[in-house]
Amino acid sequence: MTKSFNCPSCGAKGEFRSPASLFVVCQYCKASIVRNENELINLGQISEIAEDNSPLQLGATGEHASKTFSIIGRIRYQWSDGFWNEWHLFFSDGSSAWLAEAQGEFFLTREYKPKELPKAHEWIVGAVIYIDQANFTVIDIKNNEVQMSEGELPFRAHAGDKRKTADLRPILGAKFATFELDVESRKISCYLGESISLQNLKMKNLRVHDDWK
Amino acid sequence: MTGSSLKPKVFSCTGCGASLTIEAVGYTNTVVCKHCLAVIDVNHPLKKIITQYENNHVREPLFELGSFGNLNGIKWKIIGYIVKEDVASGFLWDEYLLYNPYHGFCWLLEISGHFSIAKKLNAVPCAHSSSYASEFEYNKKNYKLFNVGKVKTAFVLGEFYWRVKAGDTVTMADYISPPEMLSSEIDGSEINWSSSFYISSKEVYSAFKLSPKRTPIFDIGVAANQPNPTGDRLSKYKEFFAALAGLTVVAMASLLTMPTKNLYTFNDIVAESTPVWNSSSNAVSAGPKPAISPSFKIEGMGNIGIEMSSPVNNEWVEASMSLVNEDTGQTFDFEQGVEFYSGTDSDGAWSEGSRYSDKIISSVPAGNYHLEVELKSNKPIPTASLVIKRNSMMMMNFIFAFAALVLPILLLAIRGHSFEVKRWENSDFNPYLRNGGYDDDDE
Secondary structure (H helix, E strand, C coil): EEEECCCCCCEEEEECCCCCEEEECCCCCCCEEEEECCCEEEEEEEECCCCCCCCCCCCCEEECCCCEEEEEEEEEECCCCEEEEEEEEEECCHHHHHEEEEECCEEEEEEEEECCCCCCCHHHCEEEEEECCCCEEEEEEEEEEEEEEEECCCCCCCCCCEEEEEEEEEEEEEECEEEECCCCCCCEEEEEEEEECCCCCCCCCCCCEEEEE | CCCCECCCCEECCCCCCEHHHCCCCCCEEEEECCCCEEEEEEECCCCCECCCCCCCCCCCCCCCCCEEEEECCCEEEEEEEEEEEEECCCEEEEEEEEEEECEEEEEEECCCEEEEEEEEEECCCCCCCCCCCCCCCCCCEEEEEEEEEEEEEEEEEEECCCCCCCCCEEEEEEEEEECCEEEEEECCCCCEEEEEEEEEEEHHHCCCCCCCCCCCCCCCCCCCCCHHHHHHHHHHHHHHHHHHHHHHHHHHHHHHCCCCCCEEEEEEEEEECCCCCCCCCCCEEECCCCCHHHEEEEEEEEEEEEEEEEECEEEEEEEEEEECCCCCCCCEEEEEEEEEEEECCCCCEEEEEEEEEEEEEEECCEEEEEEEEEEECEEEEEEEEEEEEEECCCHHHHHHHHHHHHHHHHHHHHHHHHHHHHHHHCCCCHHHHHCCCCCCCCC
C-alpha cells in the first residue's frame, strides 16, 4: 500500500508506507509536508535535530501481540523539564500505535475513542475520570511543544506546534492513559496502553553503543 | 537503515570549566560537576548553574561514577550518586543511579551496608487516601507498612533525568514483603511508586569495583526487606522434617497395633527358706533358693515388661531376676525393687516411694523362658508379685524422638522470630511493641 510522492520542496522521491499518514518529513531536505486530499503542502524545513541517546531509530522493528511492526516516524516533544519521544509504529495489519519513550521507560499506546472526553479545562491533577471500564486519576499535566519530527505521522507535528497533555493512571493497576490537546485545532485525542520493555518487544535494528556491544 | 551510534556527550562545566560527560543524552537534564559540585541545567542553552554552594560533600561514593557492573545479567553504568537523609533522625543512606541504554534506569540502594535494587513502578499498588494503609496485597503478596517519613536529598553527584538538588524533600512510605519493598514518594501532588529487591552485598561487591577511597561496609542489623534466612532454612528442611515425623508416626502406630500380652503372673512369691539376719547390714536376706516360674513362651520380637508390687511399709524389697531362655541358655539378669516409707512429723503425714515399679528389658528374642527370682529385704519374710508382659509400650522413646524432631524446628522458629524482632526495631509500626507491653510513654 505504499504510495510514492515527490517532495514539494526539493523534488526528491519519498513514500507513504501507511495510508493513514497525513504528515511526512522529507528525509533529504527535512521539509515538513502535510498530505491534504491529493495535495502536498510544504510547511517549511525543520532545522532542529534530535540530540539524544535513544536506542530507537526509524527503521527499527519489533513484535507485539504476535504482529510485527516497524518504526516509521517520531515526534520529539519538549516541556519545561526536558524531552520525550513518541515513536510511530506501523503494524503488519496496517494499524498504527505509539511507543512513548520518557526517562528510559517505554509505553505502548493506541488511540482509544470514547463517546465523550473531558474538556481540557477539566483536566486537573487528582481528578478521577472513567475510561474503558476503569477509573483513572490525572497524575500530571504538561504544556509541550514539538521540538522536531521525522518520518511519517498520522497528523501534523511541525516544530513549534503546541500540545497540552494529561497523563492518567488507574486507581489500581498498571495501565496508562494520555489525553492530548492540539492547541491549534482544539482537537482532543485519548491514548490507552501500558508500560513495556524493549526486550518484550523483541526490538531489532536498534542504535549501537560501543560500551554495550 | 542504520543511524548514528550512541555516544556520551562531552561539555565544559559552567562553574569550573572541567570536562564533563552526559551518558543518557536526551534524558539527563541535571548534571552535578564532580569538581566544583555545581548543579547544572544541561537543557538550558547556556547550561545555567542552578545551585552550587548548598551541595555539601557528605561522603565519597562506595563505587566510582562512570564504572560498569553486571547485575542479573544486565550491564549497568553508575551515572549518579545521591545521599538521602531521614529528616526526623538524621540517618543517611546512599543511592546510585544505574543506566543501560536498552534497559533504562535503576537504583542501587545502600542502607547500613545492606543493598537493594530499585526500579520505578509503573503501577499504583495501593491508593493513598487521607492516611496510609497498614498493609495491602499486591501481586499475591502481602505488604506491611514499615516506615513513613520526610526524606531529604543531602548530596548529589553525577547526572540525573529529573531536576535534583540538595535540600529537596519528599514524603516517603515503605511497605515490606521481604525480599521486596514498595515505596511511595509524595512530592506535592505527584505520587511515584518504586519497588526494590534485596540483593547480597557479595553480589554487589563482585559486580562493581570499589572506590579506592572507600572500604566495604559491614552490614549492620537487619534491613527492612532483608529475607529471613531461617524462613529459607525452615522451608528447605520442611520436607525432611515431614518425612521423619511421618516415619515416627508409622513406627509408633505399628508398635501400638502390636498387642501387649500378659505372659505370666507370679503371685505372692515368698522367699522359700528362713530369713537370715545379717547384723552388719542390719538386713534380713531371704533364703538362697530362688523362686522359679514355670516355663512360658515368648513370641515374635520386642521387649519384656515386668511390673512388680509388694505390700511394703517402711520397708524395701529388691528382686534379683534372671530371665532364662530354655532353648539357647541366654540369660537376662536384672534387678528391680520397691520401697515405701511413711510417717508423721511437725508438717503432718508424709510418704515416700512406691509399692509398685516397672522395668523394661529390650530386644528379647522369641523362645521358651522361665524367670528365677531371689528376694532381699529388710522385712523378715518378704513377698512380691510380678506380672511379665510382652511389648510393653515405651512412651518415653517416642517423646524423645518427637523432641529430637521438634527441637531444631523450634530453635529455627525462635531464631526466625528474633530476626523479625530485629527487623521491626527500625520501624515506626513495630508489631512486636504494640502488644508487647512497651510504651513510648513509659517512665
